[in-house]
Amino acid sequence: MTINETQDELIEDFSFYEDWMEKYEYIIQLGKELPLIEEQYKQEQYIIKGCQSRVWLHPEFKDDKIYFTADSDAIITKGLVSLMVKVLSGHTPKEIAESDLYFVNQIGLQEHLSPTRANGLLSMIKQMKLYAIAYLNK
Amino acid sequence: MSNYDITRIRSDFPILKREVNGKPLVYLDNGATTQKPKQVIDAIDHYYADMNSNVHRGVHYLSQISTDAFEVTRQKVKDFIHAAQLHEVIITSGTTHGINLIATCFGQAFIHEGDEIIISAMEHHSNIVPWQMLCDFKGAVLRVIPMDEHGELDQAAYANLFNERTKLVSFTYVSNALGTINPVKQMIATAHQHNVPVVLDAAQAVQHIKIDVQDLDVDFMVFSGHKMYGPTGVGVLYGKEALLNALPPYQGGGDMIKEVTFAKTTYNELPFKFEAGTPNIEAGICLAFAIDYINEIGVENIKAYEDELFDYAHSRLREIPNIRFIGTAEKRSSVISFLIEGTHPYDVGVILDKLGIAVRTGHHCAQPVMDQFGIPGTIRASLALYNTKEDIDALVSGLQRAANMLL
Numbered sequence: 259m260t261i262n263e264t265q266d267e268l269i270e271d272f273s274f275y276e277d278w279m280e281k282y283e284y285i286i287q288l289g290k291e292l293p294l295i296e297e298q299y300k301q302e303q304y305i306i307k308g309c310q311s312r313v314w315l316h317p318e319f320k321d322d323k324i325y326f327t328a329d330s331d332a333i334i335t336k337g338l339v340s341l342m343v344k345v346l347s348g349h350t351p352k353e354i355a356e357s358d359l360y361f362v363n364q365i366g367l368q369e370h371l372s373p374t375r376a377n378g379l380l381s382m383i384k385q386m387k388l389y390a391i392a393y394l395n396k
Numbered sequence: 397m398s399n400y401d402i403t404r405i406r407s408d409f410p411i412l413k414r415e416v417n418g419k420p421l422v423y424l425d426n427g428a429t430t431q432k433p434k435q436v437i438d439a440i441d442h443y444y445a446d447m448n449s450n451v452h453r454g455v456h457y458l459s460q461i462s463t464d465a466f467e468v469t470r471q472k473v474k475d476f477i478h479a480a481q482l483h484e485v486i487i488t489s490g491t492t493h494g495i496n497l498i499a500t501c502f503g504q505a506f507i508h509e510g511d512e513i514i515i516s517a518m519e520h521h522s523n524i525v526p527w528q529m530l531c532d533f534k535g536a537v538l539r540v541i542p543m544d545e546h547g548e549l550d551q552a553a554y555a556n557l558f559n560e561r562t563k564l565v566s567f568t569y570v571s572n573a574l575g576t577i578n579p580v581k582q583m584i585a586t587a588h589q590h591n592v593p594v595v596l597d598a599a600q601a602v603q604h605i606k607i608d609v610q611d612l613d614v615d616f617m618v619f620s621g622h623k624m625y626g627p628t629g630v631g632v633l634y635g636k637e638a639l640l641n642a643l644p645p646y647q648g649g650g651d652m653i654k655e656v657t658f659a660k661t662t663y664n665e666l667p668f669k670f671e672a673g674t675p676n677i678e679a680g681i682c683l684a685f686a687i688d689y690i691n692e693i694g695v696e697n698i699k700a701y702e703d704e705l706f707d708y709a710h711s712r713l714r715e716i717p718n719i720r721f722i723g724t725a726e727k728r729s730s731v732i733s734f735l736i737e738g739t740h741p742y743d744v745g746v747i748l749d750k751l752g753i754a755v756r757t758g759h760h761c762a763q764p765v766m767d768q769f770g771i772p773g774t775i776r777a778s779l780a781l782y783n784t785k786e787d788i789d790a791l792v793s794g795l796q797r798a799a800n801m802l803l
Contacts, residue, residue: 278417278750279801286743286801310758310773311742331772332740333802370746377742 261353264345265361272365282334289337295329306378306385311335313378317389323348324390335377338370346386354390359383400701405693406782408433419752422790427572427600427731427778428756429622433689436626439682451677452651452668462677469684473632476687477617478608481637483666487680490631491599492522494618497633497670498595499526501643506563509535514557516567517543517768518574521761523566523597541567543768547574547723554583558590565594569601573762573776574723575731581612588613593639599623604702604729606695609634621679626686630679633670640666647672698781702730705779709788716795722774733774736795739802741773747798753791
């Protein structure tokens with residue numbers, strides 16, 4: 259599935275939820291299901307510090323593609339992290355670097371990407387793209 | 397409280413009528429900033445519509461009336477904190493500005509390599525970083541008064557921190573993260589026994605506690621307008637006359653000079669020596685209306701009302717399973733910091749926001765405090781004179797709902 263196909267699928271998934279409660283319950287569920295990052299990667303080097311919550315992100319380069327694993331200490335952030343991982347992981351550096359994450363707006367979660375939230379999510383997306391650009395230039 | 401007309405008070409604050417996310421706003425983030433009564437909002441409007449002009453400069457009519465209005469604020473501040481003299485009141489842009497001013501000017505005049513500055517373990521970043529910057533610049537040493545598990549400063553350890561190199565002490569009156577009210581009068585007296593002046597951060601105190609700078613015998617005190625129902629971008633630095641006169645100016649510019657030639661500039665007298673450039677005029681003028689508003693109700697009445705609400709909030713919050721209060725000092729004011737065990741403050745804050753409830757989550761610009769308690773942050777509900785038991789009830793049911801979703 260392409261990055262945009264995954265995004266479109268998520269947009270459709272979320273369209274079933276009528277109110278914020280259901281939407282957040284789903285995100286919390288996703289957060290609880292996110293495969294944890296391996297403990298060895300949960301260290302300073304892979305941490306993305308937000309003012310409010312922290313995110314760990316580990317990239318692995320395999321067969322010309324980047325695979326991300328990630329975690330967060332806050333469950334809603336973790337749910338959102340899992341959405342980002344779902345959309346971007348397993349794609350080529352070029353695809354990741356050039357991606358436009360329009361699904362965030364469409365499912366009404368853009369507030370979590372606001373710098374004032376300081377939850378580490380915005381920095382995580384930036385970091386994912388930076389990894390992609392770094393591999394692109396190798 | 398029978399004579400406390402909460403209905404009338406609430407009707408003075410237009411924003412309290414609005415909804416957030418389809419729910420009536422419950423505003424419990426007053427430690428970050430308070431809402432403004434219409435008396436202040438109208439005054440800002442009136443300033444721009446009717447009197448806008450620069451202060452301390454023109455002979456023309458508008459400049460005269462805006463200067464007069466600006467100086468009314470100085471007088472009201474003087475009375476509000478019971479300063480001995482008008483020119484001991486410096487109008488700043490806020491608490492951070494005030495602390496940086498003292499750190500810079502006192503540092504230039506009196507801090508040398510190896511000197512020591514004492515702060516406390518519960519300070520806001522704005523009462524840590526300026527002193528660290530000064531210490532780095534001068535090769536001075538920062539000493540920290542330790543805090544116990546209740547969030548109370550260790551007074552014996554504090555007394556032992558003094559030595560012949562101690563040059564300045566700076567601490568907060570009320571902790572923004574824990575609500576602890578420090579025994580500041582006694583702490584100031586301790587510093588004075590060693591002939592060391594004290595800077596008091598009153599940003600979380602002036603709106604809740606009656607302050608008399610002469611009774612406290614404090615040397616410098618700083619606070620912000622926006623946390624006391626006034627406009628953003630204005631604050632106060634109080635300093636004893638002799639100390640302020642002993643300091644060099646802060647910023648150079650207009651208004652702070654007596655005479656300028658390329659050979660030499662002589663500086664203006666207090667308070668103008670520390671008020672370079674055009675100030676935030678409308679905020680400066682309108683702070684007077686916030687002070688009037690507080691005075692009309694009376695700080696003691698406000699404190700009694702808020703204390704009763706504080707106790708009510710504690711007893712209601714105890715109903716929540718897994719709640720852990722952070723900061724259990726015997727004397728506290730208006731700030732309740734807590735966690736729900738097994739949840740992250742951020743997650744709780746997001747859900748409360750969806751319910752129209754504004755609290756602050758995170759480290760509250762006091763990371764060392766969070767580190768000491770070994771937590772990433774807290775949920776902080778902070779009260780103001782317009783909050784009600786209904787606000788607390790909404791918070792409690794919001795927290796119960798958040799706990800149900802997250803646990």
